[in-house]
Amino acid sequence: MSHRTMDWLMLLGCVSLWPGMVLAEVGSFTDCNEYFYRDAEPRGFATADTAEICQRYSNLYHFATLYDRPQRIPRWSAYTLGDPNCPGQAQKRSQWFVEPQLAHPDESPEMTTEAESTLSLDERRSSQAINEDYEDTSYDRGHLNPNAFQCNDNHIATFTLTNAVPMNPDFNRVHWSKLEKTLKAQLSGSCRNVGGKPYLVTGAVPRDTEKIPIEGEDKEGDRNRPYNRVSVPSHVWTAVCCDHGDNNRKFSFAFIGENKEASGLQIIPVEQLNTELSRLYKTPGPVEVFADDCGSESQKGQEVLSAMKKALYNTFQILLTDPYSQLVKRSKLDRETKMMTSQTLDQKKMQLMGLGFRVGISRLADGHSQFEKTYEQDNLAPAVARLARAAEALDRVCPFKELNFGVTATGWSCVKETRCECQGYAYSWCYTSDRNDWDYCCTEECTVNPESEVYECSRGDGSITKCSPYGYSMQTISGKVCRSDHPCGLYGKRYFWCYTDDEKNWDYCCSPQHRCGKHGYNYQWCYIRDPEKSWQYCAL
CATH class of the missing domain: 3.40.570.10 (Extracellular Endonuclease, subunit A)
Known part of the structure; x- marks a missing residue:
């Protein structure tokens, strides 16, 4: 946004x-x-x-x-x-x-x-x-x-x-x-x-x-x-x-x-x-x-x-930075970085830096082995793309393998050890449930199409698919808090919504293009669909 x-x-x-x-x-x-x-x-x-x-x-x-x-x-x-x-x-x-x-x-x-x-x-x-x-x-x-x-x-x-x-x-x-x-x-x-x-x-x-x-x-x-x-x-x-x-x-x-x-x-x-x-x-x-x-x-x-x-x-669309970050193009990171749920990174060395987190590493060798372990064991979706040679000290460091999104175009998390990639098809996709439900994945940033006025992205095969910006809001139209792992999104529906608890209770969310407000009336309301469709009363 x-x-x-x-x-x-x-x-x-x-x-x-x-x-x-x-x-x-x-x-x-x-x-x-x-x-x-x-x-x-x-x-x-x-x-x-x-x-x-x-x-x-x-x-x-x-x-x-x-x-x-x-x-x-x-x-x-x-x-x-x-x-x-x-x-x-x-x-x-x-x-x-x-x-x-x-x-x-x-x-x-x-x-x-x-x-x-x-x-x-x-x-x-x-x-x-x-x-x-x-x-x-x-x-x-x-x-x-x-x-x-x-x-x-x-x-x-x-x-x-x-x-x-x-x-x-x-x-x-x-x-x-x-x-x-x-x-x-x-x-x-x-x-x-x-x-x-x-x-x-x-x-x-x-x-x-x-x-x-x-x-x-x-x-x-x-x-x-x-x-x-x-x-x-x-x-x-x-x-x-x-x-x-x-x-x-x-x-x-x-x-x-x-x-x-x-x-x-x-x-x-x-x-x-x-x-x-x-x-x-x-x-x-x-x-x-x-x-x-x-x-x-x-x-x-x-x-x-x-x-x-x-x-x-999720809110900041995390940018993972470390001693290698200056070697990776910012535009590529902005495009590819979505979220990080690391279990191996030392939390005591982690700081929220601007729109991302910085992880402290004492030695280059420690950093290399730590991140290799992180990539293998954690669900990083995605973190860092590839390294460029920029200094003689890094000449012998092997490039990291490129990681893809772990969140689908409409917001579902990838499961069953799959992640967003072609996997034998021309488009990017992943499984979203143990019942083999699946969804398309974005291969480029999710943005608003100026003609249709809806969020769309490329799915990798030359076609486009509807999408929702991940983590744009954690609050529903009635002021309820979305489940921490399920922020407002489309999730396969025509309207924006989220789960509010583990019992599958849910509520509508305002469109990311139309936040809750009076908008010329004497009550609070917003559109829950794009473009400007299906409105609901809301609470700030």
């Missing part, structure tokens, strides 16, 4: 006033302990210059934030996962709020728009970021408590600059956004819907040496605006805790990523995150995000992590 080139400056510069009002209280977490696992706030982050904020909207508390006054960004926000379905709710709001109490503790506990604030401009600037800091820059206002995780008043309350940090647009809108969507789906199905309570803490590591600049050359002539006020974080992280009455269902894990275009996202245990954050924040003592690390070694946590990784593989 193609990505549109967006004008970051226009997006950051165009704001209008939101007439609502947000309330917050600064100075204590007493009234928002419910957002902390075991009522214990994260330890080791506070300094003499941080402020504790219980974020309050419409006389109710919604989450907690530790705000760094000199850096003018939050160090972390603690929250819980809200209702996964928010039908009819706007995804974004145009106006962000400021917190007068950060300048004057005796001020009213109302967080308001800057236009409604009784503080002067200098007073607003004194201890927090304000809207003009993000104008005419190339940075997004990146939520820590994600607006997509919340509904209604909880959703509105996230749009405060005390919950925002400057994020690289590619990192925020691609890498971190995909991670948040996958995380929400997994926590809904594996924690919230089975009696658990998901606690989350998302934070940002301030960077003294880099502050938001303004785009353009004539800085001095721009509205008497001061510059370099707001710290651009080096890293963004999220710690997840599913608290459950049954200790076998309790689990935790964490993510940390670099706030840049070519970002590395690591999936690590909470105790490892604590150690890493202590180093990054340069804290004088230990860091503890969750009390007792919330069962980070549980079997359930490992199962959820496995499902998370698989969903991320």
Whole structure:
């Protein structure tokens, strides 16, 4: 699916006033302990210059934030996962709020728009970021408590600059956004819907040496605006805790990523995150995000992590990179790489890198033997094509055999030890069940035919076949989460759908060309067939 080139400056510069009002209280977490696992706030982050904020909207508390006054960004926000379905709710709001109490503790506990604030401009600037800091820059206002995780008043309350940090647009809108969507789906199905309570803490590591600049050359002539006020974080992280009455269902894990275009996202245990954050924040003592690390070694946590990784593989259409990757043409990898479900690769050496995973290998010889073993034992569908000679050090390395897709044109996984190839016929195909059911496979990228307006691809014999882009969505029209091994697709039908559990229950999916929305009506709907046929009501 193609990505549109967006004008970051226009997006950051165009704001209008939101007439609502947000309330917050600064100075204590007493009234928002419910957002902390075991009522214990994260330890080791506070300094003499941080402020504790219980974020309050419409006389109710919604989450907690530790705000760094000199850096003018939050160090972390603690929250819980809200209702996964928010039908009819706007995804974004145009106006962000400021917190007068950060300048004057005796001020009213109302967080308001800057236009409604009784503080002067200098007073607003004194201890927090304000809207003009993000104008005419190339940075997004990146939520820590994600607006997509919340509904209604909880959703509105996230749009405060005390919950925002400057994020690289590619990192925020691609890498971190995909991670948040996958995380929400997994926590809904594996924690919230089975009696658990998901606690989350998302934070940002301030960077003294880099502050938001303004785009353009004539800085001095721009509205008497001061510059370099707001710290651009080096890293963004999220710690997840599913608290459950049954200790076998309790689990935790964490993510940390670099706030840049070519970002590395690591999936690590909470105790490892604590150690890493202590180093990054340069804290004088230990860091503890969750009390007792919330069962980070549980079997359930490992199962959820496995499902998370698989969903991320499918979502990003994984690009397997390693010391050989620079020798393989990017266009060929983009065309041939679909997913990876490795059982032999060392998970501790695996990182999500941009739109792929990087695997660390200590020596070339180890890498060669490891990948030969991986190709023989794992279901890589496909991974790497062939090696080109590029350096004398690789002259004696035998080329790897080329691997083909393990997913058919309409989305079925190949079974019975078959994979997508000709297998005696002119077209590419594979078996999809033990009953000898089979399906065509794509030999080229699955794209939209501009004449028919349906997804089609070549099947290898000069003919074309209908197809569906694999892994384009993991959510059905009613907001249910697709089974991790069965994302939305055609699967031989005329409409898009997916299984939602192991009992073969299923639901429709929106067409990848027509996402859920109002589309000129007063209700949410989308087409489930191409081109623009058979619509259904849907939930965002």
